[in-house]
Structures are given as C-alpha cells and as structure tokens.
Amino acid sequence: MTKKFASRIGTIEISGIRKAFEASSGEFFNLGLGEPDFDTPEHIKIAAMQAIDSGFTSYTVNKGIEELREAISAKFNRDNNFSVSPEEIIVTSGASEALHIAILSVVEKGDEVLMPDPGFVSYSPLTKLAEGKPVGVPLSEDFTMSAEAVKEKITNKTKALIINSPANPTGAVESEENIKALADIANDHHVTIISDEVYEHLIYDGLKHVSPARFSDEVITVNAVSKTYAMTGFRLGYLAARDEYVEQMLKIHQYIQACASSISQKAALAAITGPQECVSEMRSEFKRRRDFAVETLRNMGMEFSVPKGAFYIFPRAKDEKEFVETLRKRKIIVTPGSAFGSRGKNHVRISYATSFENLKRAFEIMKEAVR
Ligand SMILES: Cc1ncc(COP(=O)(O)O)c(C=O)c1O
Structure with missing residues (x-):
C-alpha cells in the first residue's frame, strides 16, 4: 500500500x-x-414511520433516548437475568459499532484479544484497527470454547476475551457451566469479556442463552435488534457495562457516531417492548x-x-x-x-x-x- x-x-x-x-x-x-x-414485523415498521411523521428526525442524546435505554435495561432483567441501569447502556449503530467501541476502549497497541477461531469476521480486523493482536482460541469438537483452551492462550498481554454464543459461523451454544468457567478464568486474569449476544433468541432444542454478565462485572455485553427482529438495515444495537467502561466508550461513540438513528431508536423501542x-x-x-x-x-x-x-x-x-x-x-x-x-x-x-x-x-x- x-x-x-x-x-x-x-x-x-x-x-x-x-x-x-x-x-x-x-x-x-x-x-x-x-x-x-x-x-x-409490521408494528415495528409502523413505529419507524410514526417517528418520521411526527418529526422525530433530529439528533438524540448521545447514549440513546431514555425510554429505549429503560426498555433495554428491563430486557436485560427479563431475558438475561442481570441488572443494568439505563445509565449503563449505550445505544449504538448496530452491534458492529458496539463491538468497535468496546474494543477501542480497552485495547492498546500490542494488547492481545482472545477470540473464537473460527469466529465472526469482525473481531480480528477491529482488534487490528485498535493496534491490538488477535489471538484465536481453538474450539472444541462441537465448536464451543473451553476454559482450558482460553487459559492456554492467556498471557500478560491479554486484555480482552470475546465470547459469541450462539455463534457465527458455527451455530454453537455455550452452556451455563461453561460461561461461568469462562467468566471465572477472565476474572482471575483481569481480562475484560466482550460478549456478543446478537443471536441470543435464535436458539433451539430447549437450550437457554446465558450471559457472562450474570457471573462477572468485567463484561461488556453487546447486542442488537438486527437478528432478533429482522431489522439489520435499521442499524440499531446496544451495549451494557459498568459505569467506568460506559464513560470511556461514550467518548468514542460521541465522536464517531454522535447517536444512533432517531427513527431506528423508536423502531427498536417498539420491537423490545411490543409483542414477542x-x-x-x-x-x-x-x-x-x-x-x-x-x-x-x-x-x-x-x-x-x-x-x-x-x-x-x-x-x-x-x-x-x-x-x-x-x-x-x-x-x-x-x-x-x-x-x-x-x-x-x-x-x-x-x-x-x-x-x-x-x-x-x-x-x-x-x-x-x-x-
Ligand atoms: C456474531 C455477530 N455479531 C455482530 C454482528 C453485527 O450485527 P449488526 O448488524 O447489529 O451490526 C453480526 C452480523 O452478522 C454477527 O453475526
């Protein structure tokens, strides 16, 4: 080049x-x-159209409108069994932006980021853009990520561990036991977990999605309405983490995105609070x-x-x-x-x-x- x-x-x-x-x-x-x-779904499209009709087409507060962050906070309680306040949530432009600001906020030059290999295509490039080093964790036969495999890859440069369950591209789902083991390992080594949960509702065979944030405070939980509600083009995601993280990530979000689309925020509100x-x-x-x-x-x-x-x-x-x-x-x-x-x-x-x-x-x- x-x-x-x-x-x-x-x-x-x-x-x-x-x-x-x-x-x-x-x-x-x-x-x-x-x-x-x-x-x-129709009721979501109507909410978007109403947002436009009513002139809800300006910037919103950087973090996202209060009522949406309240709805997301209630959603974490309802679906994921952990509590975050609306203040600990940032509404982003898709899970993509959430992943970007999560990685940028914790990774410095030379820091290592553990990620599933094979795993979603964005994790490695986003890490490189933050001048960090992607480190692939070999997966088990069923494509789950074992705590032992993670442990083997942890060094004193490891800064973050990305968990993605259910997973792209393998469809693997981590058990509660395994998520807890991964959270424990990360905690023991002061590694921040970035948990990508965009497929949380697309899960079969009676299995239940488990969020690492249930077991640890050092987790940035990333999610979106994209896959759950067939809303990929709305570009609406969100993340949740402790205050300390949110404060830093908000600085990046504010400068690279300002806020998520006002129209999409209204649509996401209808999606999350409406009929499921x-x-x-x-x-x-x-x-x-x-x-x-x-x-x-x-x-x-x-x-x-x-x-x-x-x-x-x-x-x-x-x-x-x-x-x-x-x-x-x-x-x-x-x-x-x-x-x-x-x-x-x-x-x-x-x-x-x-x-x-x-x-x-x-x-x-x-x-x-x-x-
Ligand atoms: C695992 C995973 N995370 C994040 C994303 C990005 O989601 P969004 O469209 O909300 O940016 C995708 C999209 O394919 C994905 O598969």
Whole structure:
C-alpha cells in the first residue's frame, strides 16, 4: 500500500463474506447471507414511520433516548437475568459499532484479544484497527470454547476475551457451566469479556442463552435488534457495562457516531417492548430449516457438529475452495470457512436464512454436485 494511507489499514482486508457475495451476479441461491430473510414485523415498521411523521428526525442524546435505554435495561432483567441501569447502556449503530467501541476502549497497541477461531469476521480486523493482536482460541469438537483452551492462550498481554454464543459461523451454544468457567478464568486474569449476544433468541432444542454478565462485572455485553427482529438495515444495537467502561466508550461513540438513528431508536423501542410472538415465529421457522439442513447434509454424507443456535451450519469440506467453486458454478453461494479464521479452513458456512423452498432446491442441486 502507498504511503498515502495509514499502515493500520494495510493490516486488514475486505471480509471474505462480502467477497463471496460480490462475486455473484444473476440468479443465485444465496446460502451466504448473515441476516434473517423475514420482513421486519409490521408494528415495528409502523413505529419507524410514526417517528418520521411526527418529526422525530433530529439528533438524540448521545447514549440513546431514555425510554429505549429503560426498555433495554428491563430486557436485560427479563431475558438475561442481570441488572443494568439505563445509565449503563449505550445505544449504538448496530452491534458492529458496539463491538468497535468496546474494543477501542480497552485495547492498546500490542494488547492481545482472545477470540473464537473460527469466529465472526469482525473481531480480528477491529482488534487490528485498535493496534491490538488477535489471538484465536481453538474450539472444541462441537465448536464451543473451553476454559482450558482460553487459559492456554492467556498471557500478560491479554486484555480482552470475546465470547459469541450462539455463534457465527458455527451455530454453537455455550452452556451455563461453561460461561461461568469462562467468566471465572477472565476474572482471575483481569481480562475484560466482550460478549456478543446478537443471536441470543435464535436458539433451539430447549437450550437457554446465558450471559457472562450474570457471573462477572468485567463484561461488556453487546447486542442488537438486527437478528432478533429482522431489522439489520435499521442499524440499531446496544451495549451494557459498568459505569467506568460506559464513560470511556461514550467518548468514542460521541465522536464517531454522535447517536444512533432517531427513527431506528423508536423502531427498536417498539420491537423490545411490543409483542414477542414474532420472535418465536421466526425461531420456529429457523428451527424447521435447521432440522431439514441437518438431515439433508447428513444424507449427503457431510460431517458437521449439529448447530444449536443462530442460522448457520458449518460442515467440513475436503477442499473448501473447490467446494465453494463447484457450488458457485451451479449457482449456489456458500461462504468459505477460512473467512472466519485459520481454523475455519476446509469448512463452509451454509446459512439457512433463506426460504424453505430455496433451501430445498439449493440442497437438491448440492446433492448432485457433491456426488
Ligand atoms: C456474531 C455477530 N455479531 C455482530 C454482528 C453485527 O450485527 P449488526 O448488524 O447489529 O451490526 C453480526 C452480523 O452478522 C454477527 O453475526
């Protein structure tokens, strides 16, 4: 890269998901997408339209409107079993911004950040932009993150540990016991946990999502309405942490974002305080597709760990490049596993956030291709 640009930008690359997506044009079965295929529920859209109609289109306070932060505080109590006051919450532009300011606020040059490998594509680049060092934690066979594996990677430079349950790209869900063990290890070593909980409601088989903040104060909890309520384009997320953290993160948020969209804040308020049936309906449909994907891929002889949450399945592929290319020639998009870290290599991420009909047809074509 020329001298014109800051060297820190040279350390990161355009996401592998975007590359796969942009390479496609025309009629494709897209199993590469990381967002719900459902329409945003009607009552949420109405709240957004009412915000515009009533002229609620100006800046809001930096932290986000009081009534939304109160609703999020009540939501943490209702869904996650821990207490945070509205003052300990910042409303952000998606979970993406929340992750960005969480990492920027704790990571200094040379600090190490532990993260799942394979894991969500943003963790490593955001760490590099903060001039920190991403350190991948190898996952267990079922893609959960063991406290022992984390312990092995902790050094005196470790500053943060990112936990993502349910996980992208694997669909793995951490048990309560494991979350507590991870919180204990982090606490023992004065490591801040950044807990990315955007898929908390997309969880199957009677499992329950558990927040590390239940067990430790040194946690920045990141969440969003994006996946839960099919609102990815609203760009509305939030984070919760102790005062001490919030004070620092607010400084960054104030300068890089000012505030989240006023319209999206009203929409999120309707989402969080309104009827929750839409969430269970979407979850049931995702579960139906998950079961179908598991059965079909198994019949194809593919190997994978059964996903317990999110809307992805992460099977092994002998040669991921060849696999992705073979499918692409047949108009099916999947994401190469190495887009999610070095240990994602020779896997592919298949997203079932597409209609059952599309999934069925894509799997029929895939069956032929795999043969
Ligand atoms: C694990 C995870 N965290 C965060 C995000 C970003 O969420 P948002 O759209 O709210 O910025 C995503 C989106 O794909 C994700 O998969």
